Amino acid sequence: MKKKSILVAASVLGLSLLTACNSTDNKSQAESTGDSGVRTIKVATGHTSKPLSWVDENDEVTGYEPELIKELDKVLEDYEFELFGVEDSAGETGVATGKYDMLAGGLGFTEERAEQYIIPSESSGRALIKIYVAEDSGIEGIQDLVGKKISPLSPAGATYKTVKDWEEENPEFKLEYDLADVGIPIADRLKEVATGKYDALFYPSSYGQIEIIEDQKLPVVGLDPVKIIPTFFMIHKSEENEELKQAIDEGLKELAEAGVLSELSTEFYAEDVFQYD
């Protein structure tokens, strides 16, 4: 008897898991073709990338990108946006496969991404790649980094690409660095610069560095950006999403003109990232 009930419970659990996987797909399709006229867009965004996007203590997704999505939600009447905080690579994979309709991850434009996703014409923000060095290091720019210890770079993301592009354009300078997964928190990466474990750190400026350096009184400074990259939402490639792209473009234009983008930037990044344009 007991064995039987365990078997039943297990198969119910298994079945419900299977249907759960299916039903989410069906739901998004049903919603997207619903008659109500309001389409729900599933938006994937980072869950630990404060202040770009993170999940706060109330389990709510917030940050520059999520708050921008919430602003878009107010402006675009035909759409409703639902936010999901997920791992970066899970977000990219999810938008490629259609699990999510859109990705708000502060990603830059690349040919490869343009092949895989629909990319809006209007950008949603700016990624600034900055070099962080010890205050007394005397390092003023990327060309001073030859022979210095550079903090490991993550292969995903624009930082690595920026450094590689620069190396290709300036073959007379040879930089040395290792690759590593994202994971060691930015606060610790900054501390490693302060203690001299590494001489310099390349990092997008959107991870709250200004706040961390002030809070922990680290003798570290961020140099002027080595690269300014407009960032975009990535939209799952499908016919019906072409309309979504246009709506996003209009919404972003409206918000940029109203100064909402600069306001959000100052709120979350402690500086207006659009000032370097």
Added chain:
Amino acid sequence: MFDLAASYEMFLGILGVLPETLLIAITILVLSTLLGVVLALIQQYKIPVLVQLTKLFKLFLRGTPMVVFLYLMYYALPAIGQFIVTLLGIDYNMNNMSPLVILIVTVSLTLSAFQSEIIRGSFLAVDPGQIEAAQSLGYSFSQTFTRIVAPQAFVHAIPDFANSFTVAIKATSLGFLITVIDIFAQAKIMAAQNFRFVEAFMMVALIYWGIGILITKFSDRYENDVRIK
């Protein structure tokens, strides 16, 4: 959206770092087994003080997720190393400690807790009659252990050791947090170049499956060969 040509290229690229990954995993397996034998012997012969320490050590390691432990070691191991070399009066900056060392130490320690249980179990699985027979024939303690107990216990442990080896292979993927590049890290690096994450993850999964199958087949055959029928 699935690009076969890109997948093939990735498969080859990932395969390129497979030997290194296997080498790291073998090192981990050997170190954790050696430490595991020591832990098992301490528990088997109930050596006072050490047996309590061993229990505490195992409790800590079995309860700590490997990734958490790796983070801790990333900060702690160079500091501990620095403390030791300073005590010894050697002038060396432990900030330069190789991340490979940190990874191998971390995974070996964690795995040793599990290895010691496997080893203890396989010691206990040896028929007590065998030990009595050896003693009646005048075998010394060390002779009994090396000629009678250890060879038979080893046969019992083979399938579990094969398991541990696959665990070690998969655990090396955590090393990319601290710049160690294994097959999964290579997949991530290659995917980041052309943003084909699905292909990269599929290819690396294929390789993991292939290794898993090979290890299982090999250990099954080896176990059959050495087990007395």
